Amino acid sequence: MSNKKTIGQQLFDILDYIDQYDKKRKLESVNCFINNLVMKWNELDKEKFNERNSKIIIVRIINEMVKLQKESEAEKWFSILAKISPKSPDYAIYFLKGEMYYKLHKYNQAYQYFKISYDKNKSFFLRQDVEYINFLTSHNK
Structure with a gap:
């Protein structure tokens, strides 16, 4: 019997790593954290593209890159x-x-994407942070 972890278990380990970082943020620099996160992601096999938890990890990487x-x-x-x-x-x-x-303070591009999101699903957009709703409505005038 193999001791190899399933893709779900491997993704859970990455999510646990993210959780631990969030709890002990000062022990690791953001650059170190993101480098480790990307390395852990890259070590996974192609099955990672068929798992919902992968989205959580990717969105976190995107958010860290934006920071x-x-x-x-x-x-x-x-x-x-x-x-x-x-x-x-x-x-x-x-x-x-x-x-x-x-x-990223690129407000024209932000407006374009927010507007498309709003036009495609108004109820989804209106459940987001009020700051983004106010931004969109102030630019619609």
Whole structure:
């Protein structure tokens, strides 16, 4: 019998690593954390693209890249997110891209993505952070 962990167990280990980082943030730099997270992701086999928990990990990597102002890296991870099944609804992806550009202070691009997300699924958009709702409505005037 093999002691090899299933892909689900491996993803859980990465989620646990993220949780531990969140609890003890000061013990590891953001750069070190993101490098370790990417390394752990890259070590997984192709089955990772068929697991829902992979989305959580990828979105976290995107968010960390945005915090580090690494726009091109964040964009690269959006393309990886697109490979994961089941696919995320396009309105959610447009929202995440809008959020990324908003945090990068690229407001024209943020508006474009938020508007697409809103047009595709108004109820989804209106359940998001009020800051983004106010941003969209203030630009619609």
